[in-house]
Amino acid sequence: GEDVEQSLFLSVREGDSSVINCTYTDSSSTYLYWYKQEPGAGLQLLTYIFSNMDMKQDQRLTVLLNKKDKHLSLRIADTQTGDSAIYFCAEIPLNNNDMRFGAGTRLTVKP
Amino acid sequence: DVKVTQSSRYLVKRTGEKVFLECVQDMDHENMFWYRQDPGLGLRLIYFSYDVKMKEKGDIPEGYSVSREKKERFSLILESASTNQTSMYLCASRPGGNSPLHFGNGTRLTVT
Numbered sequence: 001g002e003d004v005e006q007s008l009f010l011s012v013r014e015g016d017s018s019v020i021n022c023t024y025t026d027s028s029s030t031y032l033y034w035y036k037q038e039p040g041a042g043l044q045l046l047t048y049i050f051s052n053m054d055m056k057q058d059q060r061l062t063v064l065l066n067k068k069d070k071h072l073s074l075r076i077a078d079t080q081t082g083d084s085a086i087y088f089c090a091e092i093p094l095n096n097n098d099m100r101f102g103a104g105t106r107l108t109v110k111p
Numbered sequence: 112d113v114k115v116t117q118s119s120r121y122l123v124k125r126t127g128e129k130v131f132l133e134c135v136q137d138m139d140h141e142n143m144f145w146y147r148q149d150p151g152l153g154l155r156l157i158y159f160s161y162d163v164k165m166k167e168k169g170d171i172p173e174g175y176s177v178s179r180e181k182k183e184r185f186s187l188i189l190e191s192a193s194t195n196q197t198s199m200y201l202c203a204s205r206p207g208g209n210s211p212l213h214f215g216n217g218t219r220l221t222v223t
Contacts, residue, residue, distance in 0.1 A: 008151065030209045031209045031211070033211050035214075040120075040216075040217075040219075041216050041217065042115075042201055042203075042214035042215050042216045042217045043154075043201070043203075043212075043214040044214070045211050045212075045213070048211060088153070088154070090211075090212075092209050098144075098156060098159065098169070099144075099205075099211070099212050101153050101154045102153060103151060103152060103153035104153050104154075
């Protein structure tokens with residue numbers, strides 16, 4: 001079956017920008033989400049974008065959506081060591097009760 | 112804020128034991144979910160429930176069962192734990208529609 005796809009690892013230096021990419025599966029998905037998981041914790045909702053938007057900015061976070069290519073990205077400006085975590089993208093297809101997740105991208109921020 | 116509480120952060124059980132993982136949410140959400148998380152595999156859905164006493168199989172239900180006797184509580188049961196069930200288990204809830212999931216902090220289960 002189709003999967004929500006993300007690369008597994010990303011390493012950046014403190015102060016640089018991080019870009020985490022995701023390809024989702026269902027063009028009917030109305031909202032697309034980014035979650036953050038810190039070590040030993042559950043997933044925390046970070047941000048989301050409605051499918052009729054191209055971009056959403058929230059402080060250091062920018063979400064870009066390309067519906068034609070079903071591509072979603074999360075940019076973190078001025079990345080800090082506290083941003084080190086696993087980031088998951090997720091979708092809820094229309095008429096589906098389940099949320100589909102990517103495998104998660106582990107972001108490592110080096111000082 | 113929505114609070115999803117999992118009763119244990121860490122559990123160590125022996126092969127063959129019956130294991131109960133408990134989850135409680137305080138926001139009257141209709142839908143509750145159990146996932147397991149393994150390195151490189153992301154989150155895989157075990158079971159979900161959209162109402163009291165209702166349950167649906169997810170992607171990997173084998174070896175698990177669930178119980179939802181009250182709206183706020185969703186239990187995951189391992190009838191006879193096996194070592195391949197060693198994993199992080201995450202409970203989540205949400206209301207209907209396109210609302211996002213709210214997660215508990217997870218239970219790390221080790222089966223020896």
